[in-house]
Amino acid sequence: MTEAYIYDALRTPRGKGRKDGSLHEVTALRLSAVTLNALKERNNLGGHAVEDVIWGNVTQVMEQGGCLARSAVLASDLDQSIPGLAINRFCASGMEAVNLGANQIKGSAGSAYIAGGVEMMGRVPMGSDGAAIAADPSVAMDTYFVPQGISADIIATEYGFSRDDADALAVESQRRAKVAWDEGRFANSVINVRDINGISILDHDEYMRPQTDMQSLGALNPAFQAMGEVMPGFDKIALMKYPHLEKINHIHHAGNSSGIVDGAAAVLIGNKEFGEKHGLKPRARIRATTKIGTDPTIMLTGPVPATQKILADNGMTISDIDLFEINEAFASVVMLFMEKFKVDHSVVNVNGGSIAMGHPLGATGAMIIGTLLDELERQDKEVGLATLCIASGMGAATIIERV
Numbered sequence: 001m002t003e004a005y006i007y008d009a010l011r012t013p014r015g016k017g018r019k020d021g022s023l024h025e026v027t028a029l030r031l032s033a034v035t036l037n038a039l040k041e042r043n044n045l046g047g048h049a050v051e052d053v054i055w056g057n058v059t060q061v062m063e064q065g066g067c068l069a070r071s072a073v074l075a076s077d078l079d080q081s082i083p084g085l086a087i088n089r090f091c092a093s094g095m096e097a098v099n100l101g102a103n104q105i106k107g108s109a110g111s112a113y114i115a116g117g118v119e120m121m122g123r124v125p126m127g128s129d130g131a132a133i134a135a136d137p138s139v140a141m142d143t144y145f146v147p148q149g150i151s152a153d154i155i156a157t158e159y160g161f162s163r164d165d166a167d168a169l170a171v172e173s174q175r176r177a178k179v180a181w182d183e184g185r186f187a188n189s190v191i192n193v194r195d196i197n198g199i200s201i202l203d204h205d206e207y208m209r210p211q212t213d214m215q216s217l218g219a220l221n222p223a224f225q226a227m228g229e230v231m232p233g234f235d236k237i238a239l240m241k242y243p244h245l246e247k248i249n250h251i252h253h254a255g256n257s258s259g260i261v262d263g264a265a266a267v268l269i270g271n272k273e274f275g276e277k278h279g280l281k282p283r284a285r286i287r288a289t290t291k292i293g294t295d296p297t298i299m300l301t302g303p304v305p306a307t308q309k310i311l312a313d314n315g316m317t318i319s320d321i322d323l324f325e326i327n328e329a330f331a332s333v334v335m336l337f338m339e340k341f342k343v344d345h346s347v348v349n350v351n352g353g354s355i356a357m358g359h360p361l362g363a364t365g366a367m368i369i370g371t372l373l374d375e376l377e378r379q380d381k382e383v384g385l386a387t388l389c390i391a392s393g394m395g396a397a398t399i400i401e402r403v
Contacts, residue, residue, distance in 0.1 A: 302395020
């Protein structure tokens, strides 16, 4: 089978996903085009250099609607002969774009792809697409649907994770992200977003709160307790599904959950011949990919079975992995992964994660693949695994290996 290599990976900074965020005036189309242009320029991609642009975004309405991938190609400096494919696997959309491109290369359907994604959460609010899983009673009732925050609290309740456990992980995420920025660990991967006059709009992750400590987090009220216990009473739905639980312990809040941000990321994937033709050196090969469905009520446990599957399918064990990127959608998701696989936190999310820097839904999967690659290179390690939980009960994972 043809090998699929990562030749480059970059991302924008994450901007606060609200009206005072630095990227708020930038459309999803514009930020996508800026990201594609940066990848094109860094790798001198002229003409029909890649087979396709596969672009993930979750809330596919308004400016993020239609085939945003094709619109982004046309708005960028890429050749118009390159098509575009917009995909949605919720929080794993950016990762699925990379995996899809890699697997098409492995199947000889093209020599190279640009894959990644975008989400402008401050401009196109999460949930504004009226997703059937939440809005249509014919599926929501049968699946015992609850919002993701309730699902995260179900995980905490089921596995005995305390508020202090979650807050400690959040504080560490903030500390690690600050160290990573202070030491310039993202310097090769984060592009400077500029306006049409060339003036810098944002060159750093602005959501971070490095001053965070246990005391400041302890002052925050649980974010999902009211919707669970009062109106519309999602705890009752959860307890119908999990009657062995006496009650739901609400431990998550804004400080130990992923931040709402704007951002985009892109990965350049190609076969050996593509690299030779363009004078590019591969940084890693995409060794394996997987996706799986899980319980849609607890919803966020997907990284565990996805990792079990990808390891089993490829004759590997958890000890074969040097570094992990587990999307910090909520603190309990990462804690569950580490507990199930007996993985030490020292090799998980080494540079912080979405709790500190934010989670631009359609872009995060591509972002963490790039972060994982950078860290493997920095530590001179070989094999890394990236994985995300996914709304409505799914998981996805990617294993990369340096070459």
